Amino acid sequence: MPLLEVQHLKKIYTARYGGNSVQALTDVSFQIQQGEYTAIMGESGSGKTTLLNIIATLDRPTGGSVLLDGRDIASIPAKQLAEFRRENLGFVFQDFNLLDTFSVRDNILLPLVLGRMGVAEMERRLEDIAQELRISNILQNFPYEVSGGQKQRAAVARALITQPRIILADEPSGALDSKSTEGLLQSFEKINQQGQTVLMVTHSVRAASHAGRVLFIKDGTVFHQLYRGELSIDAFYQKIVDTLTIITTGGRGNA
Amino acid sequence: MRNILFYPKLAISGMRRNKIIYVPYLLAASLMVMLFYLLVSMSYIVNGAKIAGGGSISIILSMSAVVCSFITILILFYLNSFVMKQRSQEMGLYSVLGMSRGNLSLLLLFETLFSLVGSLICGIAAGAVFSQLMYLLLLNITRLPVSLDMTLPVDSLLTTGLLFSVGWGIVYLKNVLLLFRKDPISILLSTAAGEREPKSRWLTALVGIVTLTAGYAIAVSVQTPSMALLVFLPATMLVIIATYCIFSALSILILKALRKNKRFYYKPENFIGVSSMIYRMKQNAIGLANICILASAVLVTISSCVCLYVGEEDVIKRRFVRNYSVEVYYTPETPNLPAVLPEYIGEVAARYDLSVGDPLLSSRRTSYTQKDGSTIQTLSSPGNCTLLYCLASELSAYTGEVYTLAPDEVITYGNLFFDGEQITIDGKAFTVKKNIPKGSEKALSYIKDTQAPNFPILFFNSPETIFEIDAENSNYLVCTYSFDIDQEHPNAQQFKSILREELLEEVSHLMSITTESDTRDSFYIVYGGLLFVGLFFVALFLLATVLIIYYKQITEGYEDKRRFRIMQQVGMSDREVRSTIQKQVLMVFSFPILIALIHICFAFPALVKIMSLFAMYNIPLFLFCIAISALTFILFYVAVYFITARTYYRIVKMPEF
Numbered sequence: 005m006p007l008l009e010v011q012h013l014k015k016i017y018t019a020r021y022g023g024n025s026v027q028a029l030t031d032v033s034f035q036i037q038q039g040e041y042t043a044i045m046g047e048s049g050s051g052k053t054t055l056l057n058i059i060a061t062l063d064r065p066t067g068g069s070v071l072l073d074g075r076d077i078a079s080i081p082a083k084q085l086a087e088f089r090r091e092n093l094g095f096v097f098q099d100f101n102l103l104d105t106f107s108v109r110d111n112i113l114l115p116l117v118l119g120r121m122g123v124a125e126m127e128r129r130l131e132d133i134a135q136e137l138r139i140s141n142i143l144q145n146f147p148y149e150v151s152g153g154q155k156q157r158a159a160v161a162r163a164l165i166t167q168p169r170i171i172l173a174d175e176p177s178g179a180l181d182s183k184s185t186e187g188l189l190q191s192f193e194k195i196n197q198q199g200q201t202v203l204m205v206t207h208s209v210r211a212a213s214h215a216g217r218v219l220f221i222k223d224g225t226v227f228h229q230l231y232r233g234e235l236s237i238d239a240f241y242q243k244i245v246d247t248l249t250i251i252t253t254g255g256r257g258n259a
Numbered sequence: 260m261r262n263i264l265f266y267p268k269l270a271i272s273g274m275r276r277n278k279i280i281y282v283p284y285l286l287a288a289s290l291m292v293m294l295f296y297l298l299v300s301m302s303y304i305v306n307g308a309k310i311a312g313g314g315s316i317s318i319i320l321s322m323s324a325v326v327c328s329f330i331t332i333l334i335l336f337y338l339n340s341f342v343m344k345q346r347s348q349e350m351g352l353y354s355v356l357g358m359s360r361g362n363l364s365l366l367l368l369f370e371t372l373f374s375l376v377g378s379l380i381c382g383i384a385a386g387a388v389f390s391q392l393m394y395l396l397l398l399n400i401t402r403l404p405v406s407l408d409m410t411l412p413v414d415s416l417l418t419t420g421l422l423f424s425v426g427w428g429i430v431y432l433k434n435v436l437l438l439f440r441k442d443p444i445s446i447l448l449s450t451a452a453g454e455r456e457p458k459s460r461w462l463t464a465l466v467g468i469v470t471l472t473a474g475y476a477i478a479v480s481v482q483t484p485s486m487a488l489l490v491f492l493p494a495t496m497l498v499i500i501a502t503y504c505i506f507s508a509l510s511i512l513i514l515k516a517l518r519k520n521k522r523f524y525y526k527p528e529n530f531i532g533v534s535s536m537i538y539r540m541k542q543n544a545i546g547l548a549n550i551c552i553l554a555s556a557v558l559v560t561i562s563s564c565v566c567l568y569v570g571e572e573d574v575i576k577r578r579f580v581r582n583y584s585v586e587v588y589y590t591p592e593t594p595n596l597p598a599v600l601p602e603y604i605g606e607v608a609a610r611y612d613l614s615v616g617d618p619l620l621s622s623r624r625t626s627y628t629q630k631d632g633s634t635i636q637t638l639s640s641p642g643n644c645t646l647l648y649c650l651a652s653e654l655s656a657y658t659g660e661v662y663t664l665a666p667d668e669v670i671t672y673g674n675l676f677f678d679g680e681q682i683t684i685d686g687k688a689f690t691v692k693k694n695i696p697k698g699s700e701k702a703l704s705y706i707k708d709t710q711a712p713n714f715p716i717l718f719f720n721s722p723e724t725i726f727e728i729d730a731e732n733s734n735y736l737v738c739t740y741s742f743d744i745d746q747e748h749p750n751a752q753q754f755k756s757i758l759r760e761e762l763l764e765e766v767s768h769l770m771s772i773t774t775e776s777d778t779r780d781s782f783y784i785v786y787g788g789l790l791f792v793g794l795f796f797v798a799l800f801l802l803a804t805v806l807i808i809y810y811k812q813i814t815e816g817y818e819d820k821r822r823f824r825i826m827q828q829v830g831m832s833d834r835e836v837r838s839t840i841q842k843q844v845l846m847v848f849s850f851p852i853l854i855a856l857i858h859i860c861f862a863f864p865a866l867v868k869i870m871s872l873f874a875m876y877n878i879p880l881f882l883f884c885i886a887i888s889a890l891t892f893i894l895f896y897v898a899v900y901f902i903t904a905r906t907y908y909r910i911v912k913m914p915e916f
Binding site: 060062083085086087089090091095097101102103105106110113114115117118119120123126146148162166 | 521525530538822824825826829833834835
């Protein structure tokens with residue numbers, strides 16, 4: 005059974021007082037297996053973020069369904085949505101979304117505190133993750149005191165600490181310089197190698213080339229997909245670039 | 260093509276877009292216009308009506324109007340700083356789009372003009388509607404004879420217009436100055452930067468604790484009313500300083516200590532609350548301290564005004580055991596005045612078919628002295644001991660016990676002397692034949708009946724003996740003749756006026772004629788006037804309090820918006836967000852009022868002493884007034900809390916796009 009199954013997802017935004025409606029997703033279907041590292045690519049307006057928001061239960065689809073571990077997320081009552089998000093999903097955002105009133109440490113602990121975990125267990129988990137993501141030395145600092153790369157790694161730590169079923173990353177390297185981006189992508193690879201499922205939305209080829217599989221979305225549908233297989237990162241990078249060129253110049257994919 | 264309506268239109272659309280800020284702003288400004296207009300027009304109307312006793316009310320009203328105008332301008336400034344803070348983003352955007360500072364000043368000018376004109380029109384219209392009602396209320400609580408005439412005093416219109424034009428003019432100048440000093444574009448860009456965590460300021464916290472302790476200690480340890488009056492202002496100042504320190508430093512120290520306690524801190528209920536309260540306190544310390552001080556001021560003002568007004572009858576009952584009291588003074592040249600006065604008054608009363616009931620004659624002189632053991636030296640200004648000289652014969656007549664004294668013997672009252680003590684006054688020797696200790700029942704009732712001040716008393720054998728003491732400076736005695744006249748009698752009113760006329764003509768050395776009814780009238784005028792004005796100030800203070808709370812919440816709502824969005828993404832439910840908000844808003848709300856109530860508790864002993872200066876000794880009544888005022892204030896507060904929390908929640912939940 006796939007970990008995540010997206011079936012014929014459709015989303016239409018309608019202006020509140022009649023008017024025009026915009027079709028963000030037409031018909032999106034794909035599956036993600038446990039332990040996969042998947043990137044979704046597409047241009048601005050292609051529907052990537054809408055897709056991610058629906059999977060994240062932050063938005064509701066107009067049609068189709070999303071199954072996590074075979075369970076339709078639409079069937080989760082509204083009251084339990086927050087708990088569901090906390091326990092099953094980890095989020096990493098482009099603008100980090102760290103709270104400036106919390107130290108890095110408290111930012112990472114936030115989901116666990118909301119889940120009423122004991123202090124000892126929280127600290128044990130924090131220690132492991134902080135070491136792995138090389139942020140042990142900045143735990144006491146506040147977000148405004150650390151670099152962008154450190155902020156994003158703190159955000160990854162916050163996503164990981166609940167031991168979620170899947171990490172959802174929305175353009176995670178969008179606000180980082182190339183060096184920090186490289187560090188972050190290595191972190192993602194590392195956690196993926198330890199068995200963590202990752203779904204990343206991006207339009208950076210560099211970011212996508214680290215993934216095991218890349219889905220291309222265009223005009224609200226999955227247009228094409230690539231597997232990395234045994235390719236090196238650089239070779240995969242080249243392959244993605246070629247595919248993007250074909251998509252943008254209007255040629256048909258060879259799926 | 261230049262459109263001359265461009266700026267006015269832009270100003271109006273800007274205000275409309277920001278109605279969440281501007282509606283309360285303009286409402287508050289209109290209310291302030293109304294309050295000020297009412298005060299000024301009341302003073303004009305009362306002055307114009309030429310009512311007896313209206314003069315003092317007119318003075319109270321116009322003095323209050325001056326104070327009111329200062330407070331009003333302060334509030335305007337305060338409001339404006341909130342409004343401009345919210346609009347700085349927009350100003351920055353206009354600036355990026357190519358508007359010069361001159362253009363922006365022009366835009367602000369139109370906004371200011373619209374605000375001014377709008378609030379003046381609304382405020383004065385409301386003021387005109389309410390002024391007759393207020394006039395009635397004023398006449399009612401001061402019990403002045405009603406003479407209602409519909410007038411719209413042009414003078415007060417002009418005064419109000421002038422004050423608010425000047426006020427808003429200053430506010431506008433300040434805004435323009437700010438516009439030229441700070442680059443609007445930099446304001447636009449600066450908001451993204453994270454705010455630093457507040458430092459622990461141990462020194463400020465220490466100053467707060469010390470000043471608070473000192474202020475409270477002074478207030479609690481006050482012994483006498485005059486002392487209370489003297490130290491009340493310094494004590495208040497200390498407590499005000501302490502309030503600012505506590506809110507700005509101590510609160511943060513306490514919150515940080517809470518954060519250190521892991522078991523307490525890492526609970527969902529406390530986690531977000533404590534950490535964001537640290538920031539809230541940093542930004543709001545001054546505002547909250549202001550609310551606290553305003554709340555204290557409101558409570559003290561209204562409860563003492565109400566207490567004095569409600570307790571008037573009480574005071575009058577205490578003051579007038581008998582409803583008439585005539586005071587004369589007599590000297591060695593007119594020694595038989597105390598004998599003549601009752602006879603004369605009795606004659607006048609008989610003429611009007613009235614009888615003098617329960618008469619009481621008492622003579623006394625107050626003497627400032629320096630007391631050193633048994634040696635007493637009279638002074639011309641207060642020394643270490645103030646004494647009363649009275650007549651033993653009058654005490655005998657009152658108590659029925661016969662005291663016979665030789666010229667060198669005295670009976671004393673109070674704890675300064677003892678039986679058989681040999682004392683000298685200005686070198687002249689006296690023997691204390693008997694000392695009546697303080698608190699003796701008969702002596703107390705004598706003092707109460709004769710309205711003597713609460714000083715130690717020396718009773719002498721005759722007026723002559725008293726005249727001889729310090730004879731060069733004060734060879735006189737004050738004689739008070741008090742009696743009852745049946746007030747229900749048809750001739751009572753006539754008797755009152757005739758007695759005054761005849762006594763003025765016939766009796767030399769007349770000092771005063773006080774009647775219960777005259778005193779009651781003047782009490783109602785003064786305390787009623789004070790109450791009326793007090794109500795105005797309370798309205799103004801409340802307005803300020805509500806506005807501070809409202810704008811604080813709005814400002815924070817915008818700041819918390821991003822924070823709560825993140826929390827929802829991390830896994831906080833809508834309900835948790837709502838309860839967190841409510842908890843924080845409630846904490847912010849209850850903090851100032853709680854501290855204000857503690858302030859009042861500590862100020863209470865001193866306040867009681869000060870009230871006694873106004874002859875108000877009814878402590879339960881005062882306590883009741885404070886309790887009722889506090890309760891009303893808290894109810895009002897809770898209402899504002901619910902409204903504010905709703906607005907805050909609406910802002911936090913507002914969609915991003």
